[in-house]
Structure formats: C-alpha cells, structure tokens
Amino acid sequence: MESFSLLLDGFATALTPINLVYALVGVTLGTLVGVLPGIGPAMTVALLLPITFNVPPASAFIMFAGIYYGGMYGGSTTSILLNTPGESSSMITALEGNKMARRGRAAQALATAAIGSFVAGTIATALLVVAAPLVVDFAISFGPEDYFALAVLAFTAVSSVLSRSVVRGLASLGLGLAIGLVGIDQQTGQARLTLGIDQLLDGIDVVVVAVGLFAVGEVLYVASRLRHAAPDVVPVGRAFLGRSDWSRSWRPWLRGTALGFPFGALPGGGAEIPTFLSYAAEKRLARGIAREEYGNGAIEGVAGPEAANNASAAGTLVPLLTLGLPTSATAAIMLAAFQQYGLQPGPQLFDHNPALVWGMIASLFIGNAMLLVLNLPLAPAWARVLHIPRPYLYAGIVLFAALGVYALNGSRVDLVILYLLGLLGYAMRRFGLPVAPAVIGMILGPMAEIQLRRALAIGAGDVTVLVRSPIAVAFLTLAALALLTPVFRRLATRRRTGNAVR
Amino acid sequence: MLVLGVFVLAGTADVTTAASTLGLGPRFFPILVGCALILIGVCYVIDVLRGGRGDPEQSEDIDLRIPADLRSVALVSVIFLGFTAVLEVLGWIIAGALLFFGLSTVLGATHRLRAALIAVVLAFCTYAGFVWGLGVTLPGGLLSGVL
Numbered sequence: 285m286e287s288f289s290l291l292l293d294g295f296a297t298a299l300t301p302i303n304l305v306y307a308l309v310g311v312t313l314g315t316l317v318g319v320l321p322g323i324g325p326a327m328t329v330a331l332l333l334p335i336t337f338n339v340p341p342a343s344a345f346i347m348f349a350g351i352y353y354g355g356m357y358g359g360s361t362t363s364i365l366l367n368t369p370g371e372s373s374s375m376i377t378a379l380e381g382n383k384m385a386r387r388g389r390a391a392q393a394l395a396t397a398a399i400g401s402f403v404a405g406t407i408a409t410a411l412l413v414v415a416a417p418l419v420v421d422f423a424i425s426f427g428p429e430d431y432f433a434l435a436v437l438a439f440t441a442v443s444s445v446l447s448r449s450v451v452r453g454l455a456s457l458g459l460g461l462a463i464g465l466v467g468i469d470q471q472t473g474q475a476r477l478t479l480g481i482d483q484l485l486d487g488i489d490v491v492v493v494a495v496g497l498f499a500v501g502e503v504l505y506v507a508s509r510l511r512h513a514a515p516d517v518v519p520v521g522r523a524f525l526g527r528s529d530w531s532r533s534w535r536p537w538l539r540g541t542a543l544g545f546p547f548g549a550l551p552g553g554g555a556e557i558p559t560f561l562s563y564a565a566e567k568r569l570a571r572g573i574a575r576e577e578y579g580n581g582a583i584e585g586v587a588g589p590e591a592a593n594n595a596s597a598a599g600t601l602v603p604l605l606t607l608g609l610p611t612s613a614t615a616a617i618m619l620a621a622f623q624q625y626g627l628q629p630g631p632q633l634f635d636h637n638p639a640l641v642w643g644m645i646a647s648l649f650i651g652n653a654m655l656l657v658l659n660l661p662l663a664p665a666w667a668r669v670l671h672i673p674r675p676y677l678y679a680g681i682v683l684f685a686a687l688g689v690y691a692l693n694g695s696r697v698d699l700v701i702l703y704l705l706g707l708l709g710y711a712m713r714r715f716g717l718p719v720a721p722a723v724i725g726m727i728l729g730p731m732a733e734i735q736l737r738r739a740l741a742i743g744a745g746d747v748t749v750l751v752r753s754p755i756a757v758a759f760l761t762l763a764a765l766a767l768l769t770p771v772f773r774r775l776a777t778r779r780r781t782g783n784a785v786r
Numbered sequence: 787m788l789v790l791g792v793f794v795l796a797g798t799a800d801v802t803t804a805a806s807t808l809g810l811g812p813r814f815f816p817i818l819v820g821c822a823l824i825l826i827g828v829c830y831v832i833d834v835l836r837g838g839r840g841d842p843e844q845s846e847d848i849d850l851r852i853p854a855d856l857r858s859v860a861l862v863s864v865i866f867l868g869f870t871a872v873l874e875v876l877g878w879i880i881a882g883a884l885l886f887f888g889l890s891t892v893l894g895a896t897h898r899l900r901a902a903l904i905a906v907v908l909a910f911c912t913y914a915g916f917v918w919g920l921g922v923t924l925p926g927g928l929l930s931g932v933l
Contacts, residue, residue: 686866
C-alpha cells in the first residue's frame, strides 16, 4: 500500500490553489480543442510547450494531463452533434450518437458520454495507480537492448494499427525517423542531414513538427476542399439521463473501461481499436429495445465506446510514465515535454520525482470531476462553439501556430520549416498516410538510437547482444507479429468469403 | 497516381541523404533508417502499382466529393510565406492581422470588414497577452515606437 500513501501526497500537490487553476485551465482548453475541428490535444500541448517553460513541471503536467482528458470529452460532443468526429478516438461515437441526436435524444447522448467518460476515467486512473508500480518493478531490470526492442515494438505496432494500410503507416514512421535524425548527433557531435543550414544543427523542434503536421497541414488540406455549407449542428439543451438510460448505460460503461484500459497501455493500442471493439460488443449483447434501436441511435453504442476511449487515455499513461514509451501522438508530445524539463520518464522517474508523478496522477481524478461539471450543464455552450465560422477558425489556427513557433526561437527559419512540414502534412492527408506514426517516430527515434548504440557498445560490436535477453526477444517477436496483422486479416476475410461461396 | 509517384520519389530522395551522411558512429543509425526507408519506399511503389490507393483523410469540414482546389492551397501558401517575409519588418500586429485577414478571405469569409476587424483585434490581443502578459518576445516592427 505504499503507492496509496504516495497518491495521498500527490493529492496534496494537486490540491494547491495554483495547481487547481492549472488543472481547470487544462480541462477547459482540452474540451475546447476537442470540440473544435482542426485542432486536437496533441497540437495544443505542443503549442503550449514554449509558453510553459517558466512554469514548474508539476503544474505544467497537471495542465497537459487535463488537456489530454478534456480532448477526449470534447471529441464526443462534436461526434454527437455534428456526425463528424473531432478526434479519431470518437469516430465510433458518431455512429449511434448522431442518430440519437437526430431523434431528439442529444441531451441523453451527451450525458451518457460525459458520465461514462467520468466513470471510465476514474476507474482507469485507479487502475493506473495499481499498475504503474508493478510495471516499474518489472522495468527496473531492463537493459538498453530491451528498451530498443520496446521502441521497435512501438514503431511497428503504431504504424500497423493506426493506418488501414501498413505500408502507409510505415512510410509515415520513416518520415518521422528521418526528421528525428536532423541535427547534431548526441554522442559524437557530428552534424547530420542539416543541408548546411546552421539553424538545423539543433535539430527540428518537436513543436515545429507537431504544429506543422497537425495544424498547418490540416489548414492546407481544408483549404483544398472546404465544405462551404454551414455545419449542421443538432441543437441541444442541458445534458441529463433518465432512469431507463442509467440502467442501460452502466454496464456498457464498465465493459468499455475494461476494453479501453489494456489497449491504451499496449504499444500501438491507442483508442481506435477498443472503441470499435466496445461498439461491436454492445451490438452483440444488445437485447430487447436496444437491439431494435441499434443502428438508429442506441444509447449503449455511445456509452461503451466513450468509456473505452477515456479508459484508454489513462492506459496510455502507464507506458509513458513507467517506460518512457508513448503510444499516442499526444503522449509523444508529453514525452517531449518531460525532456524539455530534463526529466526522463521511466522507472527512475517514480523514485526521483514522486511529487511530480503522483501529483499528476492525483490531478487526473480531480480533472475528471471538473470535466463532468464542465460538460453536463455547459453542453449548450460547447455546442455553440461549433458554430464559429470556418474561415475565422482556420485563420486563427494558423495565426496561433505561427505565434507559437516564432516565439520558440524568434527565428523565421522555423516559420519556413513549419510551412514545409505543413505541406508534408497536407500531402500525407491527401494520400492517406496517418500523421501520428511520424510524430512518434520523430520523438522516439533518437531514444531508440541511443539505446541501440549503448547496447552495441556493451556487446562490443556483437549484434547478438540485441537478442540475448528474453524480454527483448519477446518484444521483437511481438513487433514482427504486429507487422503481419494485415496478412492475418486478409487470410481471415478470404476464408470467410470462401465459406460464403461454398 | 502521378502525384503519388512524385511523393514516393521525394521519399527516396530523403533516403539518399540519409544514407550518404558521413561519419563513423553517428552514421550507423541513419543507414539503418535509410535502408528501412528504401524498403518501405519500394513496398509503397509496389502497393501503388498494384492499385492500392490511400483514402484521403476524412474530416468534419472536408467535402471529399468536390475535386481538390489547388488554387486555394497555393494562395494560403503565398500568404503564409509572405507573412514570414514581412513579419520582422512590419511587426507582429500588422503582419499577423494581414495573415488572418488574408487567410480568412481565401477560405471564404464573406464580410470583408468584419474579417479585418477581427484580424486587427486578434493580432493586437495576442501581442498584448504574450508580450506583456507572458514575456514572450515578438517583433514590434513599424509600431515599436508607439507601443
């Protein structure tokens, strides 16, 4: 029960007035960017990185965690009221949620999403408290070859899961790795891939990459095919749940949590798969009225996936905090934030900075409660945000992107790089390359390189050192399996269609 | 399809720079990445030749049925690069306001006057908030004497 007393200390950190304000700012901003199209939590955290440099790390991470959770809440509002998800994690919610809204049950859909997110977030954060110390105990014995294998696993899993086509996922990852190579080599001081431009010696800043790929890329893409009709937002009053809705919702919430947390904790698990699994599970389990309503707006189809995506957000924090391994784009940016403060997430972080880690975890409980209060009565206010005229919205996004990037170093070279990365982001969207693997590759790549070279140095050039530890072998095997998933998928569909023919 | 091919070529150009970087220790990982990129690039080309196509990403403000309007993309690019060029001469407030006004007009804002008004207010507020509130340095430019 050591972690319990540490958690209580964490609450002492998180409950100071100033940290409560940071948590409130975080969840409000997070909900806002979750609701707004075009920007997500990953980009918001990236833009805030340069600004939070003077803020104590604990407060900054309390705010970032709030943005992460808030984004998960906000995404559901857009899905339900507009039928087009703000984040990929709330794609599934749109299926039933928007149909509910169109039948005049928008208030119930929003309420089950918000309460479900609260329930799932709270349970999953509690699971995080239990799981994190266990993983730390396990990870303390990891050598560099294990970390390298883990990074390889994250690379392949993220690329094959986040994209419908593994080749495109890997191409995105490769782009990210190449971007991560730019700059001075950390061990020998050699300049790499700088094309002779002095400003590139320090490497391309994570902020520039994230903002360029996400924000500028998105705006260019939107410019190419802007929908000129006004968005069709379903009007909504205060969010509330009737008694029958409660009884139909609580089981999907719990099942969604059970699916979401482990998938979030796995490298490459993300929020997309558990939300989909939860949707499919609820559909199969639906009985009576729910069965009839499925496909026309069943509350179960909103409650389950929404719980799953919030639980996966908490799950994502397990590998991030204990191993320094990001499994989503937002987590990757948060890892960069840790590095900005000179902190390296991993087993040591729990020993050296218990106040920071446990303060952040405690703030997740608080942030969840805040989000419930923000989202139930204020749902109409968030719905109004969806009416912002698109030209102003996207022009504003570019303005803030330019501001954040210029403020970084006061350098116009950064702005040009920002634009070039924006073009890259545009091309990636146009040709169906997922953006997240590039961000993860860019941030995790240099770390993988260090671990690899450290392992090889220990092995004195002997390559078999990489597969000497059973843990590393296990990770590498899983990585290979992740690459082969599409083959399995194809075999499965072929067998199914074959049976159908017979 | 043709554009896809060009994109793959760009990817491979990246590869050659990655693989040709000199140095002993620091060279190892880039070579690894470079080889992986070449392999992926080849697979990508094969996939495209076999008729595989990436679905353009869906998003809430995107209408996939209309053809891509490359003119607006070019206009947005010109405005942004123009902004980069004049930022330090004109200062954040003027350059930022021009950036916002230009972009919102290209993206279809109908009320020119309203867009201009929002642009000026937003540029001024961000300058005020970030320079005086958060101590971030932004160029004053032409207005630096006045502020």
